[in-house]
Amino acid sequence: MRYKNPYYRRVRGSSTLLICCGYCKTDIALYQKLGKGTLLRMYVDRIIRSSVDLAGNPGALFCPNCQKQLATRVTLKKKNKEAYVMTRGVFNARQVRRI
Ligand SMILES: [Zn+2]
Structure with a gap:
């Protein structure tokens, strides 16, 4: 994963998932x-690293290898947070050790 997320903020007590x-x-x-529970969306500030450059605030996440769309960006007004809503069934998530 090439890109550090410029919006990353460490969250205590979280587990680390590899998507x-x-x-x-x-x-x-x-x-x-x-x-x-199931991963439904990724809050932008909880993403540690990614293979998509988040600095440009892309409106959707595409796989850099096969170009399929994996998620769509939304603004959650109640929480005033940016997130990527994951498309169901097109990604895998597994827990990894924190690095
Ligand atoms: Zn792919």
Whole structure:
């Protein structure tokens, strides 16, 4: 993963997930997840690193290898947060050790 996320903020008590493209298995992002359950969206400030440059605030996440769309960016007004809503069934997430 080439890019450090400029908006990254460390979250205490989170687990680290490695998100991969479900089509070609390319690594997409390292993400700090809070709580259990399925990953539905990634808050931008919880992404540690990614293979997509987040500095330009892309409106969607595409796999840099196979170009499939994996997520769409939204603004959550209640929380005043930016997030990527993951498209169901097109990515894999597994827990990894914090690095
Ligand atoms: Zn891919």
